[in-house]
Amino acid sequence: MPHDDQDPALDVPPEAWSGVHRGPLRAGEWVRLLDAKGRKHNLPLEPGKRFFSNRGHVEHDEMIGREEGFTVTASTGGEYLVFRPLLSEFVVSMPRGAAVVYPKDAAQIVAMADIFPGADVVEAGVGSGALTCSLLRAVGPHGRVTSYERREEFADVARQNVTQFFGTVEGEGHPAWTLRLGDLATELPASGERCDRVILDMLAPWECLDAAADALRPGGIVCAYVATTTQLSRFTETVRVHGGFTEPQAWESLVRDWHVEGLAVRPGHKMIGHTAFLVTARRMAPGQQAPRKTRRPAAGAYGPDYTGPRPLDVPDLPADVFVDQPEQQHEQ
């Protein structure tokens, strides 16, 4: 008896909606070809077709029917490594309408916003559908991801990408996914939907906070993904001012590759310096407020130059109250 993992006939059950296949490569499946210089080519396998590059061509029929993880040699001698693309590879190479959430951040969102199998998740905007794929993977077929998108052309791109990644069963896409065209700030309240998590990836997430708060169940999490410090500040202060959330947590993740070769073990020279910041907060039960911070705000935090939302426990004091004072001279 072959071990299950070695049985090429055994695919991942379609009802798992993983977007992953095992066993021999089939016609219609996507593969990723990697050359010696690290160039990547993603293509769907079609019987009788050829893949052309500056290294000659490769017959698709040479790849169909083989177990992934092999090399093929192009007609002029160049070699390609052949694998099925991972989700993290798919999202950075798929067609884009809007900028995508990068895999390192999608991983943070899934872990820190605690996206669990069976969860009801609301997200906006769907953009190109990159984060949607990670959310659907995490909630599984028994969860629910409702994605709102204001722009029809982006919704179309997302629909194509999500369908390409997860495939269809009897013409139907992922059973946990609903894509709604419209603004989350107005459409979510109109739907009456309740949820466990709200993930906001958009220019002005603070405009959606009331809608998110009303939809979130007690203990639920709101999570915003924002590119700039001004957005980070405005969203965080809006959460504080709302009053129905715990103290927001803000952070970013930096990932650095390492070069590991014999005695040459050092950080890689290149690094993605910045993608975005993340902010999360938990929804309190109705009528409940989180304990106020006992510490005074940092000097100048809400001084005269601050024009954003002002937390309730920070009085609108005369302008000079929080301004840094020159250090007092000790009397001689």
Ligand SMILES: C[S@@+](CC[C@H](N)C(=O)[O-])C[C@H]1O[C@@H](n2cnc3c(N)ncnc32)[C@H](O)[C@@H]1O
């Ligand atoms: C950066 S993209 C989202 C990318 C997406 N998370 C991904 O990983 O592919 C931001 C999207 O939010 C949409 N958007 C902005 N505000 C919105 C709102 N209030 N409701 C719904 N969609 C919104 C924009 O049209 C845009 O497509």
